[in-house]
Amino acid sequence: MSSLLNVFSRLSVRSTGISFLVDNARAISTTPILLAEPLKKKKKLDPAIIRQRDERKRKKLEKQIRRLEKNSRQLKPIDELEVPLELLDEKSARTRVLPKLSEEVQEQRVLLQKKWAHYKLEERVADFQIIDRVLQSQKKALEELRKESEDLYQEAIQPDLKLTPISFTGPVNTPPIKGYVSPDGDYIDISKKWE
Amino acid sequence: MLRVLSRRLYSTATAEKWDLYAGVLVERLPVISKTLSPVEKEFQDQLWKIEYENSLKSDHEMQHEKDVRQAQLLKKGEVEVDLDEISSQQTAQDKKDAYIEEHKSFEFAPRITTDDKADNVKSTNRKLEDILYLIVEQKLGTDSHMLLPQGKREDGESLRQTAERVLKTACGDQLKPTFYGNAPVGFYKYKYPSKARKESVGAKVFFFRSSVQGSEGHEIKEGVKFEWQDKMGLEKKLSGGYSDSVQKFLF
Numbered sequence: 001m002s003s004l005l006n007v008f009s010r011l012s013v014r015s016t017g018i019s020f021l022v023d024n025a026r027a028i029s030t031t032p033i034l035l036a037e038p039l040k041k042k043k044k045l046d047p048a049i050i051r052q053r054d055e056r057k058r059k060k061l062e063k064q065i066r067r068l069e070k071n072s073r074q075l076k077p078i079d080e081l082e083v084p085l086e087l088l089d090e091k092s093a094r095t096r097v098l099p100k101l102s103e104e105v106q107e108q109r110v111l112l113q114k115k116w117a118h119y120k121l122e123e124r125v126a127d128f129q130i131i132d133r134v135l136q137s138q139k140k141a142l143e144e145l146r147k148e149s150e151d152l153y154q155e156a157i158q159p160d161l162k163l164t165p166i167s168f169t170g171p172v173n174t175p176p177i178k179g180y181v182s183p184d185g186d187y188i189d190i191s192k193k194w195e
Numbered sequence: 196m197l198r199v200l201s202r203r204l205y206s207t208a209t210a211e212k213w214d215l216y217a218g219v220l221v222e223r224l225p226v227i228s229k230t231l232s233p234v235e236k237e238f239q240d241q242l243w244k245i246e247y248e249n250s251l252k253s254d255h256e257m258q259h260e261k262d263v264r265q266a267q268l269l270k271k272g273e274v275e276v277d278l279d280e281i282s283s284q285q286t287a288q289d290k291k292d293a294y295i296e297e298h299k300s301f302e303f304a305p306r307i308t309t310d311d312k313a314d315n316v317k318s319t320n321r322k323l324e325d326i327l328y329l330i331v332e333q334k335l336g337t338d339s340h341m342l343l344p345q346g347k348r349e350d351g352e353s354l355r356q357t358a359e360r361v362l363k364t365a366c367g368d369q370l371k372p373t374f375y376g377n378a379p380v381g382f383y384k385y386k387y388p389s390k391a392r393k394e395s396v397g398a399k400v401f402f403f404r405s406s407v408q409g410s411e412g413h414e415i416k417e418g419v420k421f422e423w424q425d426k427m428g429l430e431k432k433l434s435g436g437y438s439d440s441v442q443k444f445l446f
Contacts, residue, residue, distance in 0.1 A: 119234045
């Protein structure tokens with residue numbers, strides 16, 4: 001604004017030399033915008049209403065929390081994994097007081113453990129050998145079959161879809177008693193239901 | 196293309212003609228668990244001991260201890276107790292005796308059956324711990340042998356179908372084993388004696404595995420000579436190369 005004024009003022013100086021316009025530049029002025037307003041009077045609220053409002057807010061929050069809790073997937077407790085309280089309480093009473101194992105017994109136990117590990121190893125190796133032998137036998141049978149007839153071979157390697165589902169029972173500790181009538185009784189399912 | 200190629204490759208390999216046979220291995224699966232070996236027994240005992248040592252006392256033991264304490268106090272006369280109440284209460288020892296009595300009165304079926312004692316090889320109710328294998332009398336040429344049921348393949352049959360048919364004709368309808376898939380598990384070939392040879396040089400037998408469960412209800416057709424043998428018995432009954440081939444796919 002002021003540079004514009006300068007230009008104007010120079011123009012006037014150059015063109016005429018009469019100086020009546022020079023002072024006129026001061027005649028342009030701006031007024032600041034007045035945004036102030038009188039202060040509002042603070043409303044005095046009834047404390048009862050405030051309390052009510054707060055309560056409403058709290059209730060709303062509580063409701064939201066409840067809704068969240070309801071929607072969160074409830075896990076059913078695993079009774080077997082929880083140590084019964086009475087065991088915790090009576091632990092000292094229930095602990096067995098046994099004489100300390102003699103070194104001999106401990107030695108013996110370690111030796112047996114080692115013997116067992118070796119026994120299981122041998123058992124496992126024998127198992128693998130059996131599996132190898134059986135697979136080898138089957139492989140040979142299939143190869144021989146293929147030499148005879150490709151069609152029969154193709155039929156033989158098809159999966160048997162009727163085989164599944166298949167179920168096996170046993171072996172059990174003692175054989176079933178022939179003609180055994182099991183004693184009367186009701187089967188009551190006491191397992192808890194969890195929705 | 197590949198299949199055609201491979202077919203040619205394999206078919207040219209057989210210049211001689213062989214008869215194709217399907218044989219069936221029928222297993223009677225174990226009914227009862229194996230008796231523990233000495234090592235297993237010893238280790239089992241040790242595990243039980245360790246488990247006992249690490250365990251806490253049970254409710255039953257706690258009650259027993261309480262009963263003993265009560266009895267001692269009574270003896271000393273320190274506690275006044277109503278005698279009627281005491282006599283009506285059941286102590287842990289009483290309960291234990293009752294349990295033992297009940298257990299004793301129940302008779303379990305014996306693990307060794309009468310057929311075991313009589314060595315009745317026609318019965319599946321023996322050697323319950325082991326797998327039993329079925330062998331039947333088969334005529335090969337002029338001689339009869341105890342073999343796994345076997346028979347010649349007819350045109351249009353797959354080997355699996357042959358196996359099922361063969362078993363049915365050899366043993367009847369009552370024996371209904373589960374076949375383990377379409378693929379043979381074993382192979383054996385033998386040449387016919389030169390006198391008996393006509394078109395074919397010999398027979399190629401493809402064995403299929405199948406099993407039955409339970410100790411009873413596996414009737415064999417009447418008039419058939421058959422035996423249920425365990426692995427050792429099978430080795431004795433079968434002979435030579437045939438036995439070797441069969442033993443290869445037994446567990």
